[in-house]
Amino acid sequence: xxxxxxxxxxGDGALTVEFGSTIDxxxxxxGLALDALLRASPPAGLIETVPTYRSxxxxxxxxxxxxxxxxxxxxxxxQGLEPQSATGTRWRVPVVxxxxxxxxxxxxxxxxxxxxxxxxxxxxxAVYRIYMIGFLPGFAYLGGLDPxxxxxxxxxxxxxxxxxxxxxxxxxxxxxxMEMPSxxxxxxxxxxxxxxxxxxxxxxxxxxxxxxxxxxxxxxWSELExxxxxxxxxxxxxxx
Amino acid sequence: MTSxxxxxxxxxxxxxxxxxxxxDRRCLAMxxxxxxxxxxxxxxxxxxxxxxxxxxxxxxxxxxVGAGSTATVNDAPVDPNTTIVLKDGDILQVGHARTGTFSYxxxxxxxxxxxQLGSLSFHPRSRLGGLNGAPxxxxxxxxxxxxxxxxxxxxxxxxxxxxxxxxxVIMGPQDDYFTEEAIxxxxxxxxxxxxxxxxxxxxLNGPRLDHEKGFNIVSDGIxxxxxxxxxxxxxxxxxxxxxxxxGYPKIATIISADLGRFAQMRPGSPVxxxxxxxxxxxxxARQLKEWLAALPSALVPLRFELxxxxxxxxxxxxxxxxxxxxxxxxxxx
Numbered sequence: 001x002x003x004x005x006x007x008x009x010x011g012d013g014a015l016t017v018e019f020g021s022t023i024d025x026x027x028x029x030x031g032l033a034l035d036a037l038l039r040a041s042p043p044a045g046l047i048e049t050v051p052t053y054r055s056x057x058x059x060x061x062x063x064x065x066x067x068x069x070x071x072x073x074x075x076x077x078x079q080g081l082e083p084q085s086a087t088g089t090r091w092r093v094p095v096v097x098x099x100x101x102x103x104x105x106x107x108x109x110x111x112x113x114x115x116x117x118x119x120x121x122x123x124x125x126a127v128y129r130i131y132m133i134g135f136l137p138g139f140a141y142l143g144g145l146d147p148x149x150x151x152x153x154x155x156x157x158x159x160x161x162x163x164x165x166x167x168x169x170x171x172x173x174x175x176x177x178m179e180m181p182s183x184x185x186x187x188x189x190x191x192x193x194x195x196x197x198x199x200x201x202x203x204x205x206x207x208x209x210x211x212x213x214x215x216x217x218x219x220x221w222s223e224l225e226x227x228x229x230x231x232x233x234x235x236x237x238x239x240x
Numbered sequence: 241m242t243s244x245x246x247x248x249x250x251x252x253x254x255x256x257x258x259x260x261x262x263x264d265r266r267c268l269a270m271x272x273x274x275x276x277x278x279x280x281x282x283x284x285x286x287x288x289x290x291x292x293x294x295x296x297x298x299x300x301x302x303x304x305v306g307a308g309s310t311a312t313v314n315d316a317p318v319d320p321n322t323t324i325v326l327k328d329g330d331i332l333q334v335g336h337a338r339t340g341t342f343s344y345x346x347x348x349x350x351x352x353x354x355x356q357l358g359s360l361s362f363h364p365r366s367r368l369g370g371l372n373g374a375p376x377x378x379x380x381x382x383x384x385x386x387x388x389x390x391x392x393x394x395x396x397x398x399x400x401x402x403x404x405x406x407x408x409v410i411m412g413p414q415d416d417y418f419t420e421e422a423i424x425x426x427x428x429x430x431x432x433x434x435x436x437x438x439x440x441x442x443x444l445n446g447p448r449l450d451h452e453k454g455f456n457i458v459s460d461g462i463x464x465x466x467x468x469x470x471x472x473x474x475x476x477x478x479x480x481x482x483x484x485x486x487g488y489p490k491i492a493t494i495i496s497a498d499l500g501r502f503a504q505m506r507p508g509s510p511v512x513x514x515x516x517x518x519x520x521x522x523x524x525a526r527q528l529k530e531w532l533a534a535l536p537s538a539l540v541p542l543r544f545e546l547x548x549x550x551x552x553x554x555x556x557x558x559x560x561x562x563x564x565x566x567x568x569x570x571x572x573x
Contacts, residue, residue, distance in 0.1 A: 008413030011493030012521035014463040016413050023458055050253045050461045052485050057461025059253075062496060062525045067518065133256045134459065134485040137366045141459075177256075178367070195255070197356055197368065203255040 005030070005078050007071055012062040013047075017074060018055040023143060023171075028131050029083025031056040032208045036084060037077055043070055051207045052132045053141070088130070088209035090239040093175065094216040094224060095124065095166050095188040101218065102166065102188035108151050122146045123166075123187055124213040128173055132207050138177035138195025140205050145173045157183030164189045166213065175211070188213075191225040192235045199231045212238070241287050241364075241439065243375040244351065245344075245480075247280035249359035249368070253484040259464070260361035260369065261480050263287075263342045263439060264500035266400040266532070267306040271346035273535035274303030274323045274394055282353070282360035283346035284376065287439070290334035290343075291376070295326035301387055302326060306343025307401065307504060310335040322542050323393035340401050340504030341437075349385030363481055393542035396535070401504055406514035408498050409467065410521055414457065414489035418469070422449040426491055427515055431475070435507040439481040442502075444511065448473030449491065459485040465494035465502075467513075479503065497524035 008016040017034060020027040031051045038049050038058070045064030050057040060070075097120045098105040109119040128142035135141075150171040158181065161167070165176040169184030176182070177195040190213075194204050205211070216224070228234045245268070248261025262268040262285055269279035284291075290309055302324045304311050311318040312333045318324050326332055337343060353360055353371060362370025371380055415423060431446035455471045462468075466478045468488040477494065478486075494502055495516065505511060 009410050009493070009518065010413050010461070010463045010490075011410050011465050011495055012518060012525055013496045014461075014493075016461055018413075018460065021458060048251050048253055050484060052460045053458050055460045057253075057463070059463060062522045063529050067522075132459070132485065133254065135256060135483055137252075137255055137257045137368070139256050180365075202357065207254065 005074075007074065010057065014057060014059045016055050016057045017078065020054050023053050023131065025085070025129060025143065026083045027054040028129070028143075029085050029208075030078070030081050033081050033084040034074075034078060035207075043073065052134070084208060088206060089237045090127070090210040090212065091205065091235045092212050092214050092238045093190050093192050093235045094220070095190045095213045096218045096221055097123075097166075097188035097215055099218065101221075102186050104185040105187050108149070108168070108185050108187065111151065112149055114149075119149060119187070120215055122149050123168070123173075124215050126212075128211040128213075130205055130207050130209045130211065133203075133205065136177055136180055138193075138203050138205070139180075140175050140177075140194060140209075140211070142173040142175070142211060143171075145171055147171065151185055153183040154185065155183075157181055161186060162189065163193070164191060166190055175205075188215075190235075191221065191228045192233070193228050194235075196228075196231065204233055204235055210239075241375050242289065242291055243285055243362035244282045244353065244360045244370050245285040245362065246282035246360050248480065249357050249361055249363070252357050253461075256484055257357060257366055257368065258363050258481055258484060260359070260363040260439075262344065262361075263480055263503040264306065264340075264344075264400075266500045266528070267342065268344045268346070269532050269535055270321065270396050270398065270400070271303045271305040271344040273539060274305070274321070274396055275301050275346050275348035276391055276536075277346060277348065277350060279532050279535065281346065281350045283344040284382075286334060286337065286343045286345070288337045288341055290336050293332045293334070293345075295328060295330045295332070296381075298328055299387065300326045300384055301348040301391070301393070302332065302345055304334060304343060304345050305396070307337035307340030309337055309343040319395070319542075321396045321398070323391075323395075325393060337506075341506055342503060347384050348387045348391075352383040352385050361480075365481075394539040395542045396538060397540060398538060400500070403501050406512040407502050408495045408516045408521065408524065409465075409492040409513050410495060410518060411492045411515050412490070413460075413493070415491050417451055417453045417455075417457070417489035418491055419450050419452045422451070423491070425449060426475070427513055430510050430512055433505045433507050433509045433511060437507055439479055441479050441482060442477045442505075444475045444477065446474070449475060451489065453489075455488060457487055457489055459487045462486050462490075463493065465496070465499050466490040467492045467494065477502065495521035495524060497521070497528040 006018040019030045045061040109116045128144040161182045166188040167184035245262040248259040367373040431444040434443040436443040
């Protein structure tokens with residue numbers, strides 16, 4: 001399917017290349033493919049690119065960039081652009097489900113007429129795609145949640161959910177990088193720090209990466225948490 | 241909030257990190273020029289409130305530029321937009337903003353604070369930048385780089401806050417989400433800056449802007465100056481501490497050259513928007529870039545300025561005019 005992207009002006013210093021208006025792995029993949037092209041050979045004046053669900057934002061110095069030339073280049077580059085699919089890293093992320101680690105697990109299971117262990121099975125049985133990172137440093141928006149456990153958001157958002165929370169909201173899933181407000185449901189918690197300013201790299205995950213969750217016993221929490229705080233990734237790349 | 245801010249943290253939006261940075265780059269650059277720094281060096285940004293600073297362990301050159309904040313050194317007033325020299329034990333008092341919202345206090349050589357992800361700009365949600373990931377508070381000690389230049393005090397006879405006129409915008413990226421009436425209302429009405437204005441965004445009061453296609457979009461990228469319109473129909477201008485992506489339609493974007501001027505508008509200020517073609521926005525961006533680059537050459541030595549003002553202040557200038565003008569001399573003789 002050939003779909004001409006739209007070039008949307010964002011003031012004089014930016015533009016958004018919009019591949020579509022929905023959450024869709026192919027649209028997301030096109031944004032990531034274009035992102036890779038631009039990063040490989042950045043035009044003069046380009047400051048940064050920001051991949052989102054369905055578009056790629058380009059931010060540039062308007063006094064340097066040749067705008068018309070950039071549009072022509074983008075038109076050509078996006079002709080027949082193949083979506084970038086799962087070429088990123090696949091990460092195995094350990095999760096302690098339920099109890100104090102995932103205070104909404106039982107309620108969500110009950111809502112779907114499932115046992116908590118079946119809910120864990122469905123949640124940890126999927127391969128998630130990181131559509132984008134936003135809202136907070138390192139907050140990964142994940143697609144790929146089993147539709148059987150999609151759960152509309154809480155009517156009353158919580159003002160604080162702990163760092164490492166493994167959440168679902170609607171058809172999305174997420175990993176919380178630092179204490180934050182949220183109306184999503186907490187199924188578990190990982191000691192993995194997707195963002196640690198003192199660690200190199202500070203950010204573990206990038207848009208286009210994949211995540212699989214591995215249930216682990218609560219008895220392993222302290223050991224894994226110590227490792228994460230010492231700067232170890234704890235999340236394992238199962239396919240680079 | 242009082243915090244360290246520089247040109248911003250660029251290059252990390254793909255990881256969800258907001259750029260932050262000075263709300264009014266023009267004033268930051270002026271303060272830096274007065275102390276011989278490059279335009280982008282981190283300074284203390286004051287939002288409305290001022291502060292009191294003691295100089296310890298040596299001499300410092302500083303400059304305060306911005307929203308008409310007054311300053312005193314050991315209770316003696318300091319002329320605006322001048323280099324301030326502090327000696328060990330001197331107390332600098334910075335008053336509250338009067339003509340705008342944001343003022344900048346720069347120090348020669350910059351603050352000796354380690355950058356995080358390439359910037360000293362403090363961003364609250366990320367807990368990045370600033371002094372130990374925090375805004376400035378009473379009791380903090382800010383290490384300064386030793387002043388190698390010992391240059392003469394200078395004055396910058398410029399006031400960017402005097403600029404006026406409508407704020408220029410480029411329509412889009414989602415102007416097609418709005419009714420034709422809403423576009424007409426946006427460009428033809430006067431809005432006011434509401435008290436809900438901070439480094440993340442400025443809420444505007446005024447007529448409602450109606451959406452044609454609903455007000456939820458799948459999150460896409462955000463830039464400084466985007467004017468988003470949530471379900472309330474009241475626009476919010478997204479500023480430096482904005483998120484990196486968001487899900488409300490953006491009707492238009494303030495051009496980069498006008499963003500500092502908009503940032504200085506106080507709650508209650510009237511604001512109008514004018515749509516301009518891209519070429520005009522780029523020309524304005526070039527003009528601002530040249531203005532910033534020319535700041536060092538616009539500096540005037542303070543000694544000369546002070547003499548003139550001193551003479552004016554003591555009425556001696558009248559006598560000098562008399563002495564130079566034979567006709568006047570006759571009259572006064």
